[in-house]
Amino acid sequence: MNSFPHVNIIDGKAAAARVLAEVRDEVSDLKSAGLHPALAVVLVGSDPASQVYVRNKVLRAEETGICSLEHKLPADTREDALLALIERLNGDPAVNGILVQLPLPRHIDENRVLQAIDPLKDVDGFHSENVGGLSQGREVLTPCTPAGCMRLLRDTCGDLAGKHAVVIGRSNIVGKPMAALLLQAHCSVTVVHSKSANLRELCRQADIVVAAVGRPRLVDADWLKSGAVVIDVGINRIDEGGRSRLVGDVNFDSALGVVSAITPVPGGVGPMTIAFLMKNTLAAARLQHPALHSQPKLPEAPCPSIS
Numbered sequence: 001m002n003s004f005p006h007v008n009i010i011d012g013k014a015a016a017a018r019v020l021a022e023v024r025d026e027v028s029d030l031k032s033a034g035l036h037p038a039l040a041v042v043l044v045g046s047d048p049a050s051q052v053y054v055r056n057k058v059l060r061a062e063e064t065g066i067c068s069l070e071h072k073l074p075a076d077t078r079e080d081a082l083l084a085l086i087e088r089l090n091g092d093p094a095v096n097g098i099l100v101q102l103p104l105p106r107h108i109d110e111n112r113v114l115q116a117i118d119p120l121k122d123v124d125g126f127h128s129e130n131v132g133g134l135s136q137g138r139e140v141l142t143p144c145t146p147a148g149c150m151r152l153l154r155d156t157c158g159d160l161a162g163k164h165a166v167v168i169g170r171s172n173i174v175g176k177p178m179a180a181l182l183l184q185a186h187c188s189v190t191v192v193h194s195k196s197a198n199l200r201e202l203c204r205q206a207d208i209v210v211a212a213v214g215r216p217r218l219v220d221a222d223w224l225k226s227g228a229v230v231i232d233v234g235i236n237r238i239d240e241g242g243r244s245r246l247v248g249d250v251n252f253d254s255a256l257g258v259v260s261a262i263t264p265v266p267g268g269v270g271p272m273t274i275a276f277l278m279k280n281t282l283a284a285a286r287l288q289h290p291a292l293h294s295q296p297k298l299p300e301a302p303c304p305s306i307s
């Protein structure tokens with residue numbers, strides 16, 4: 001039996017609603033100072049999941065008072081046309097944040113597109129200037145999913161210093177920036193991936209597990225230490241008994257017998273990704289208007305470097 005009978009099932013929707021309420025207040029402060037924050041959302045093609053995410057981003061922007069500017073381009077859009085649009089958005093002083101929904105169609109070089117975004121408008125935090133700044137502990141725009149995971153962890157655990165965190169997955173969007181943020185929070189961090197030896201044994205040592213590999217229910221109860229806190233970033237659509245359903249990278253039902261806290265899928269990390277996109281749009285607006293930058297408003301203000 002679990003020695004943690006009252007497992008905390010972390011409610012990502014409620015946490016996201018709190019973040020969005022903060023954003024709404026900050027937007028109203030900015031508007032009083034004469035700045036109307038605006039987010040440009042670029043979608044190329046008609047991938048159904050991307051369409052849903054973009055629609056939700058636009059809805060959350062509207063709800064918080066951020067102006068959203070949607071650019072929907074056909075799947076056969078040429079790379080140079082997309083780059084030209086980004087150039088135009090970079091030069092438009094009314095646009096504070098630029099988001100290009102991923103994945104892009106295969107004929108477009110994703111890296112070239114992300115590098116074309118002005119780092120000060122890069123609300124996804126994917127530009128190499130922001131990636132480098134994050135690893136150096138500078139105050140930069142930080143990828144939304146890891147930033148959302150950090151908020152969930154701080155709300156759940158309080159101070160993270162000294163905890164051993166294992167990040168499963170080494171993607172540029174989640175695994176690598178997540179490891180950087182956990183290091184800034186003074187965790188001991190292990191990053192594991194598909195080629196790691198002893199994956200299960202490494203995970204069993206963790207106080208915190210962040211699973212971001214895209215393998216349905218990879219992490220089972222016997223991968224987890226008693227009382228571990230689990231953040232499940234996986235969003236895997238599987239067919240079960242003839243029904244399509246969404247599951248994470250963690251076997252939620254079995255993990256419940258071991259952990260002290262865990263995020264569900266859906267309703268865990270996902271909603272936080274979009275809430276932190278709104279936070280980043282405000283952070284970008286403040287970075288572009290340093291006179292408004294009186295208080296540090298970046299969602300994950302870096303801690304001093306670790307010695």
Ligand SMILES: Nc1nc2c(c(=O)[nH]1)N[C@@H](CN(C=O)c1ccc(C(=O)N[C@@H](CCC(=O)O)C(=O)O)cc1)CN2
Nearest residue numbers: 053100101102103124144145266267268269270271273
């Ligand atoms: N430019 C970007 N592209 C992509 C990102 C990103 O951060 N920036 N992340 C993902 C997709 N994504 C946001 O874009 C995203 C994924 C999932 C959710 C979410 O709320 N998921 C729900 C379930 C949704 C469902 O039913 O399918 C949940 O987990 O509760 C939000 C945003 C890749 N692309």
Ligand SMILES: [Mg+2]
Nearest residue numbers: 169170171212
């Ligand atoms: Mg990965």
